[in-house]
Amino acid sequence: MTTAPDAPTWRLVDAPHAPGVDHPDAWAYHGIADLERAVGLADLGHDDLAPRPVDLWVESAHQEHVRQVRVVAVETGDEQGGAGARRVVGHGALALPVVDNRHLAMARVAVLPSHRRRGIGAALAEHLRRAALLEGRSTLFAEVEFAAEPPAGAAGAVVPREGDGRVAADLPGMAFARRAGLALEIVSRRSVLDLPLPAGAVEGFVAEAAAHAGDAYRVHTWQAPVPDAWVDQLAALEGRLSLDEPNGGLALEPEAWDGVRFRVEEGKRAERGEGLLVTAAEHVATGTLAGMTILEYAHDRPGLTEQESTVVLPEHRGHRLGMLVKAVNLREHARVRPATRRISTWNNETNGPMLAINVALGFRPAGGSAELQAPLVEVASMCRG
Numbered sequence: 001m002t003t004a005p006d007a008p009t010w011r012l013v014d015a016p017h018a019p020g021v022d023h024p025d026a027w028a029y030h031g032i033a034d035l036e037r038a039v040g041l042a043d044l045g046h047d048d049l050a051p052r053p054v055d056l057w058v059e060s061a062h063q064e065h066v067r068q069v070r071v072v073a074v075e076t077g078d079e080q081g082g083a084g085a086r087r088v089v090g091h092g093a094l095a096l097p098v099v100d101n102r103h104l105a106m107a108r109v110a111v112l113p114s115h116r117r118r119g120i121g122a123a124l125a126e127h128l129r130r131a132a133l134l135e136g137r138s139t140l141f142a143e144v145e146f147a148a149e150p151p152a153g154a155a156g157a158v159v160p161r162e163g164d165g166r167v168a169a170d171l172p173g174m175a176f177a178r179r180a181g182l183a184l185e186i187v188s189r190r191s192v193l194d195l196p197l198p199a200g201a202v203e204g205f206v207a208e209a210a211a212h213a214g215d216a217y218r219v220h221t222w223q224a225p226v227p228d229a230w231v232d233q234l235a236a237l238e239g240r241l242s243l244d245e246p247n248g249g250l251a252l253e254p255e256a257w258d259g260v261r262f263r264v265e266e267g268k269r270a271e272r273g274e275g276l277l278v279t280a281a282e283h284v285a286t287g288t289l290a291g292m293t294i295l296e297y298a299h300d301r302p303g304l305t306e307q308e309s310t311v312v313l314p315e316h317r318g319h320r321l322g323m324l325v326k327a328v329n330l331r332e333h334a335r336v337r338p339a340t341r342r343i344s345t346w347n348n349e350t351n352g353p354m355l356a357i358n359v360a361l362g363f364r365p366a367g368g369s370a371e372l373q374a375p376l377v378e379v380a381s382m383c384r385g
């Protein structure tokens with residue numbers, strides 16, 4: 001018997017979980033990580049954003065705050081060789097917050113460049129759309145990363161409903177997401193700080209910011225685990241960030257953070273083989289943590305560090321505390337991770353104050369992502385036939 005020329009050579013399989021990332025049943029996590037690395041290298045020119053198998057495994061092993069749905073497209077011809085031979089050519093993931101933002105379903109679909117335009121992405125998206133509806137979710141989010149913005153005035157650029165930034169309409173992910181009915185709400189800028197910084201640069205930033213902040217504040221820098229005495233305040237700052245960060249028209253609710261959640265995230269970082277560096281500014285008179293910033297790094301990716309949450313409480317803004325905590329954390333980072341070559345971060349183009357600090361520190365634009373959303377009932381099925 002011969003195979004019809006247009007018969008699919010792939011099928012969808014629920015990604016199995018496994019007792020450990022090196023267990024044979026963890027094949028899907030390895031396949032997804034390989035795929036995302038290939039997609040990153042082809043579409044963005046780097047694999048900085050690609051998750052490692054352990055990142056995926058940890059997300060699935062700890063679903064108390066965000067549940068995961070994972071489906072993979074595997075080549076049918078490979079199945080005779082057993083589980084280890086399954087080749088993942090596409091994957092779909094749905095993140096479903098469970099303690100806050102219970103209206104949201106955050107989707108990711110990716111297909112190997114060699115396997116695109118065969119309906120794999122549409123089949124994965126349809127699987128996720130149905131799963132999100134069954135979960136009673138009402139809003140679908142998706143992100144499409146890009147390597148560079150099209151120049152101002154370029155034909156075929158899509159502009160967001162709010163804020164600056166542009167995205168090429170012919171980017172495969174944009175064409176795909178817009179075909180499904182998602183709209184571009186905001187653009188998020190990725191920025192990279194090349195290391196090492198020129199001699200004396202960090203000291204200069206620290207000194208200038210400290211002079212503005214004065215004696216009313218003192219800084220603390222911790223690695224994980226952070227001291228018990230401060231964990232609840234650090235968690236409260238994470239919650240405050242989710243309340244204050246400008247997100248345009250994205251239907252985001254503030255996140256519910258407490259010390260237990262902060263510890264869960266610390267535990268997940270440890271399982272992922274990641275370190276944490278947090279610098280916080282204490283308001284001396286009240287013992288309140290007025291602001292903080294976090295750097296996070298995988299020990300097996302020595303060249304790259306991620307700049308995560310930075311926030312200053314509204315009543316303590318205007319004293320250069322954002323710059324102070326960031327600069328002090330960078331100084332400490334240079335001490336604990338001298339071999340790192342770049343720090344990467346994300347800021348919504350609507351977030352002028354944070355972008356200004358990052359630009360002053362020397363972060364340069366390095367692509368970004370389109371943040372898209374749609375009411376789930378309006379998302380179209382893209383499956384053929």
Ligand SMILES: CC(C)(COP(=O)(O)OP(=O)(O)OC[C@H]1O[C@@H](n2cnc3c(N)ncnc32)[C@H](O)[C@@H]1OP(=O)(O)O)[C@@H](O)C(=O)NCCC(=O)NCCS
Binds near residue numbers: 107123172175
């Ligand atoms: C977006 C992506 C998942 C699409 O996967 P795919 O398997 O090629 O998608 P499909 O073949 O199912 O395409 C479905 C429809 O989307 C649209 N589409 C997909 N890629 C397109 C492109 N490059 N140009 C124009 N339209 C496109 C078309 O309408 C297509 O239907 P058609 O082929 O009948 O015209 C894939 O390009 C990818 O992995 N991109 C990188 C990751 C990403 O951006 N993900 C999307 C955000 S979650």
